[in-house]
Amino acid sequence: MSGFRQKLLVLYLGNSSPQSEVIGWSLYDGSSNETFEAANTMAPPYATCLEAMRDGWRVIRFPVLQNATKGSEFDLGYLEYEFILEKWEAKNG
Numbered sequence: 655m656s657g658f659r660q661k662l663l664v665l666y667l668g669n670s671s672p673q674s675e676v677i678g679w680s681l682y683d684g685s686s687n688e689t690f691e692a693a694n695t696m697a698p699p700y701a702t703c704l705e706a707m708r709d710g711w712r713v714i715r716f717p718v719l720q721n722a723t724k725g726s727e728f729d730l731g732y733l734e735y736e737f738i739l740e741k742w743e744a745k746n747g
Contacts, residue, residue, distance in 0.1 A: 658742045659684035663711055665703050667735040670717055672703035674735070685743045703737045713738035 666678035676698040681690045700706040707713060715738035 657744055659687055659745045661741045661743060663699070663706060663739040663741070664738045665698070665706065665739065667698070667703060667717075667737060670735050672707065672713070673735065674702065676701060676703070685745050703739070706739055711741050714738050714740050 661684060662682040664682075665676050666682040668674040668677050679713040681699070683690070700709065703713065715736070717735045717737065
């Protein structure tokens, strides 16, 4: 696999189902020298995690589901439904 590089796609979904809507995302591409800039992109590359899977992305991490502590059900924090996907592609250039 020396001629291949890993790409990572991090999708934050509305809930724990891979079919739920993407509400945030990041892309880390080891196959190119381009840098990901979320501010320059209006829409995520996929509407759902399942759509990305159908395009060849492999899920390598599902979100860890945790019960909310009583009294903190409505506290704001990080996006909790994080799916990490990977794809291997030939290195560009």
